[in-house]
Amino acid sequence: MYRTADGKEIFVIDGHTHFWDGSPANQKNIHGKQFIDCFYAYHANLSPPSEKWEKEKFEKYDAKTMFDDLFVSGYDDMAILQPTYLTDFYKNGFNTTERNAAMKKSHPDRFILNGAFDPRDGAKGLEDLHALAEKYKLQGVKLYTAEWRGESKGYKLSDKDSYKYLEAAQKLGIKNVHVHKGPTIIPLNRDAFDVADIDDVATSFQDLNFIVEHCGLPRLDDFCWIATQETNVYAGIAVALPFIHSRPGYFAHVMSELLFWLGPDKILYGSDYGIWTPKWLIDKFMAFEIPEDLTKETGSVLTLENKTKILGLNAARLYGIDVEAQKQKIRAGGGYAHLAEPVPA
């Protein structure tokens, strides 16, 4: 919960969090080490110095640390757990649905648990998806189209097998498809960042929402164009958001373009925890304004209303969260005990 100076409460849903284990004990090979090292470089490069973690904490943090960082010292009210399996690099996987499910189980009012699938897993994968969706009542999945697997250098959502999975997902009640279109690992020569496949499936699956994580970076230019034409395409701003500290000018440009092309109802906040933490990201975001010269060009303004949508209301709509009812649940569970009593109006 974020409270403005004049007492207005902003309900925050973090669209992108992870509960990972990248520790040396879990690393299967050099790739596992390089993977967490690369994440750490993102963290160290884009965090303010006071927010940097020691390497060991970054490699593996416990459930309590995560809870505190998100909901106690951080302003998140709820968080979506997005899995990243990477079973080729990590003995028990990096950040599996199963691992995340333990977090969800301890704090059911706080977390939204997402699953994952890979259309290259064939019939077995469809069965697994079925079981996963039923067991955890999944509303969303996170997909990595650029993930390398044996002979395959990634896949496209527009492939025939992807269609099968998307059809199955839809039948299983999954509504939200988060697609990683951002800085990625192991892109060989296929252009793994290409966002054109989003265009195709967004048209074919009108009842699904496609949340393009990291707003298509490093292909923001192509993404904005596609997102404009499709009503069910959203932008997740994880990875773009921390630039608010190191390169506020570029962050302003990115927000101004997203607001111009997609509008304030199609942008979702995400911290990408544990790469970055909600507290400083949201403090800076709430204080942030798009410079006047950019507003003059694009007409984009980060009003309080727009910030409220981006921080929580848009995700609440996608995941069917009744914000007032959810706040009461969290309050009843003592979730706001650390906050000062709201000033009576």
Next chain:
Amino acid sequence: MSGDVATRLPERDRQAEHRQAEIWARLQSVMDPELDESVVDLNFVSRVDVDSANRVHIAFRLPTYWCAANFSFLMADDMRRAVAALDWVTGVSVVLGEHMYADTINAGLAQGLSFQETFGVEADGDLEDLRRTFLVKAFQRRQVALLSHLTATGHSPEMLTTLTVLELRGLPVDDEGDRLRRRYLERRDVVADAGDEMPAFVDAAGLPLGAERFAGYVAGLRRVGINAEFNSALCRGLLSVRFDLETPFIPKARASA
């Protein structure tokens, strides 16, 4: 004999220095295809040596272990060609360090193989297509930078859209305008014939802009520039964290103590 060596050494030093400078100047022209910036400015080249047989040995590294193999290969190949063009150079080796495909790429480079030959069945699709995609993006990025500068310094869309390549070359501009113009003209022929009498400003399809669609066109291109700036900032930051350690890591506990 010893006197002879003493007088020749400084000259040899001068020559070595000169050759180093020549190599770095050649490398300066090699671009990261995605970022459209020099591999030297990006700090990717970590070492250049010339051995006694005038073979050049270049070492480079990238911001992450996972950087795209195709682009990594392209850059290495471009570096090899750029330096091999110096007439005194008898051979060039380019070695990529700390990369997921370092061994594969280095072996391919050493044998003079193409990307396709190096990666075999793993390389599907045409690397040249991708190279072209990014040349067009570079053209667009350089063009929007120049157009924004020229309109900001008082040149009207009506005038700019009627300029020929030759007239653009002769247009009086400030230093920054001159720098941007040079960068733009380097890429002008990516999309269409860039002869003196051809229109200076054309779109990616090679069609003249026309004053009436100028504003919308420039607004559309803006995203290409922003995207590239963003990528560049990210890549520089990651490289710096990975190798240079310019920002020493201070643990939170100690920082606040």
